[in-house]
Amino acid sequence: MRRLLLVTALFASFAQAADPIAIEVHRDANCGCCKAWIEHLEANGFEVDDHVETDMAAVKTRLGVPHSLGSCHTGVIDGKFVEGHVPAADILKLRAQPDLIGAAVPGMPMGSPGMEMGEHKDAFKVIAVDSEGEQSVLAEYPAD
Numbered sequence: 001m002r003r004l005l006l007v008t009a010l011f012a013s014f015a016q017a018a019d020p021i022a023i024e025v026h027r028d029a030n031c032g033c034c035k036a037w038i039e040h041l042e043a044n045g046f047e048v049d050d051h052v053e054t055d056m057a058a059v060k061t062r063l064g065v066p067h068s069l070g071s072c073h074t075g076v077i078d079g080k081f082v083e084g085h086v087p088a089a090d091i092l093k094l095r096a097q098p099d100l101i102g103a104a105v106p107g108m109p110m111g112s113p114g115m116e117m118g119e120h121k122d123a124f125k126v127i128a129v130d131s132e133g134e135q136s137v138l139a140e141y142p143a144d
Contacts, residue, residue, distance in 0.1 A: 037114030
């Protein structure tokens with residue numbers, strides 16, 4: 001019986017070990033919250049290719065990030081942009097929707113991944129952008 005339990009546990013651990021999800025992150029060298037967001041991604045199964053940039057405005061323009069949705073860093077996954085402090089779970093939602101070209105958390109809301117400040121959390125929305133440029137709410141997080 002003990003051997004059966006060990007074998008079962010071994011196979012369960014193999015089943016749980018998933019390949020990391022590759023994402024590129026473009027950020028300014030001096031931004032601490034960008035590094036904290038990268039840590040959030042890595043803790044949630046992402047493998048981050050970190051790019052330190054000198055001109056983030058050019059990166060955002062090249063990737064098609066609407067100016068109104070701007071934040072401090074920009075990720076790229078499966079050719080889609082991930083702007084700002086988007087939670088890892090919402091990046092997975094973005095990947096699952098082929099009609100979307102990106103998702104963003106505009107600004108830098110306190111309490112979003114990488115912007116933690118104790119227990120305080122601002123309300124924020126994750127905005128999805130489709131191929132026509134239309135915006136919709138992908139996820140919504142309440143304030144505490």
